[in-house]
Amino acid sequence: MPLLQDIRLPSEDPHAGIAVSEFFDVHPVATFAINTAHVITHWNKACEHLLGWSKAEMVGTTNHWQAFYTRQRPLLADLIISGAEEEIGVYYQGKHIRSPLIEGGFEAEDFFPNIGARGHWLHFTAAPLRDQDGQVVGAIETLRDVTERRVAENALRQAHDNLEHLVAKRTAQLAEVNARLEHDIEQRERADAELRRRNLELTELNEQLSMTQQQLVQADKLASIGQLAAGVAHEINNPIGYIFSNVGTLQNYLDLLFGMLAAYEEAEPAIGDPLVAQRLRAMREQIDLGFLLEDIPSLMAESKEGIVRVRHIVQDLKDFSRVDANQEWVWANIHRGIDSTLNIVSNEVKYKADVFKEYGELPDIECLPLQINQVVMNLVVNAAHAIGPERGSITIRTGCVDADMIWIEVQDSGSGIAPEALSRIFDPFFTTKAVGKGTGLGLSLAYGIVQKHRGRIEVDTQLGQGTRFRVWLPTHHPDPDTEQEGQP
Ligand SMILES: Nc1ncnc2c1ncn2[C@@H]1O[C@H](COP(=O)(O)OP(=O)(O)O)[C@@H](O)[C@H]1O
Ligand SMILES: [Mg+2]
CATH class of the missing domain: 1.20.5 (Single alpha-helices involved in coiled-coils or other helix-helix interfaces)
Incomplete structure (x- = not known):
């Protein structure tokens, strides 16, 4: 850029006495200048080249807007001469800044679709031109083509x-x-x-x-x-x-x-x-x-x-x-039955074991009481038989889970049952006892009775530790027809 103070001021006559016009002409940056009447005083070669308008067409006219826009409007240089800064804001809408280098100058960047075949991005700087007294006599505007940069x-x-x-x-x-x-x-x-x-x-x-x-x-x-x-x-x-x-x-x-x-x-x-x-x-x-x-x-x-x-x-x-099974289904107290059964077998038990009773709360149940007694008796007698020469214990427990099922448990501290025998203990005539001592009918009889009551028997045994039989019985006799079952 030429220093502005070196430039001789544009005179009223645009063609007269401008010493620096040659300098303008050959300067590679597109530059034009206008006087306070907005008449173009300078339009250099680079400007011609960039904008496609010749110096001859432009100098002496106020048509510089034509090089940029399709409709007439002021350029940055025009606005600087008018000195109305807010107007710059109106026309450039934030695309402009105050020039950091030139006092009173402004810079802006914008796209001009009418320049060239596809339009150009220009960075332009406009500054006031002053005489020796500091009086504004015109404005100068330089244009840099930044299309490539913008495109990039x-x-x-x-x-x-x-x-x-x-x-x-x-x-x-x-x-x-x-x-x-x-x-x-x-x-x-x-x-x-x-x-x-x-x-x-x-x-x-x-x-x-x-x-x-x-x-x-x-x-x-x-x-x-x-x-x-x-x-x-x-x-x-x-x-x-x-x-x-x-x-x-x-x-x-x-x-x-x-x-x-x-x-x-x-x-x-x-x-x-x-x-x-x-x-x-x-x-x-x-x-x-x-x-x-x-x-x-x-x-x-x-x-x-x-x-x-x-x-x-x-x-x-x-x-x-159960040839003789002409008993009746009645509501019976299980504890009373167990107690009387224990009395009957006491001779068989009392020399071998202490008997403990741990009764829970039981409702009366609908059953064949004598047959239930028979089951308890068989279990208790077996328990007594399982206890060796040393005195042991037999525990009789009762309880119920809900109103529908009760259980009776006979646990002994006897010999336990060998695994190979366990699957056969309910078989009729299966016995491990000496001839004359066991018939092998006790458990199968108990099993049959419990089944008739629609209950079940569980065994829990540990060899050498003892055995626990648990008999589950429903509180209600499920099917009255089964009453006839087993009768001759
Ligand atoms: N509480 C028990 N402890 C150990 N073994 C048992 C017990 N109850 C039954 N057994 C075994 O089941 C077998 C069959 O029992 P059971 O049918 O009553 O016949 P029995 O008592 O006449 O042998 C018994 O011989 C015995 O081996
Ligand atoms: Mg027996």
């Missing part, structure tokens, strides 16, 4: 915007993928949990199934054994009855006969015929009458005992098959 900036901004857009897009895509993944994971976890739940259900169901199956097998066995037992008991009962009574009668007859025989023996010396006496003696020796007289009564006693035993077994079988 725009391109950069665009690229930046694009990049940001891309980043935003990618971020959104990533977020979406992430959300999908999270959703997937959540679904998979849910499916997993569902699978686990189903698996658990299946396992449970399986367990129930195998338990039910076991119970069915047990019930089946019981039913057929029960039938057999009922048949056998029924068939044997009558003959045993009359054999038992006949043996009694026979015993009486034999006593009479033996008396008679003794009388004959006494009368023997009185027999006159020595031949007859001789024959009698020989016969007596031959049949060993002395031995017979001794042996017959013991034979009779043994037979009688045998028949008593058979009657006992038949009674057990009848119990087992």
Whole structure:
């Protein structure tokens, strides 16, 4: 830029006496100057080149606006001459700043669509021209083409915007993928949990199934054994009855006969015929009458005992098959039943164990009380049998979970049950006891009774520690029809 004080001031005559016009002309920055009447005094080559308007066309006119706009309006240089700063604001609307270098000067940058084929970005600076007294005599405006910079900036901004857009897009895509993944994971976890739940259900169901199956097998066995037992008991009962009574009668007859025989023996010396006496003696020796007289009564006693035993077994079988089950379903107090049962078995128990009672609160239940007593008795007797030579304990507990179910527990400190025996203890005739001590019917009988009550038996045992049987019974008799079950 030429220093402004070097420039000779534009005169009223635009063509006269401007010493620096050559300097203007060759200066590479597009520059023009106007006087206070807004008439162009200078229009250099660079200006011609940039704006497409020649010096000849412009100097001496006030048409400089034409180089920039389609409609007439003041340029920055014009506004500086008018000296109305607020007007600059009106026309340039914040695109301008006060020049940091030239006092009273302004700078602005704007796009001019009419310059050149595609328009140009110009950075222009306008400053007042003053005479030696400081009087404003005109204004000078320089124009720099900043199109390339602006284009580059725009391109950069665009690229930046694009990049940001891309980043935003990618971020959104990533977020979406992430959300999908999270959703997937959540679904998979849910499916997993569902699978686990189903698996658990299946396992449970399986367990129930195998338990039910076991119970069915047990019930089946019981039913057929029960039938057999009922048949056998029924068939044997009558003959045993009359054999038992006949043996009694026979015993009486034999006593009479033996008396008679003794009388004959006494009368023997009185027999006159020595031949007859001789024959009698020989016969007596031959049949060993002395031995017979001794042996017959013991034979009779043994037979009688045998028949008593058979009657006992038949009674057990009848119990087992519930041939005599003509009891009635009644509401009964379980504790009273247990107490009376304990009294009955006290002889069996009192030398082997201390009995503890831990009764809970129980409602009366609808049941066959004698049969429930039978169950308790079998469990208590088994408990006593399981206790070895050392004194042990038997604990009887009761309780209920709700109004529908009660339980009775018999726990002993006895031998426990070996695993291989555990699956068979409810089998009829399964016993581990010495011959004559156990029939193996106690638990299967208990099982049958509990089943008839629609209850169940649980066993918890530890070898060498003891066993706990728990009997669950519903408080209400579920089906009145079952009353007839098991009757002949
Ligand atoms: N409380 C118990 N402790 C240990 N074993 C028991 C107990 N209760 C039953 N058992 C076992 O179950 C078997 C079958 O019992 P049960 O049917 O009453 O017949 P029994 O008592 O005539 O042997 C018994 O022989 C015994 O091995
Ligand atoms: Mg028994």
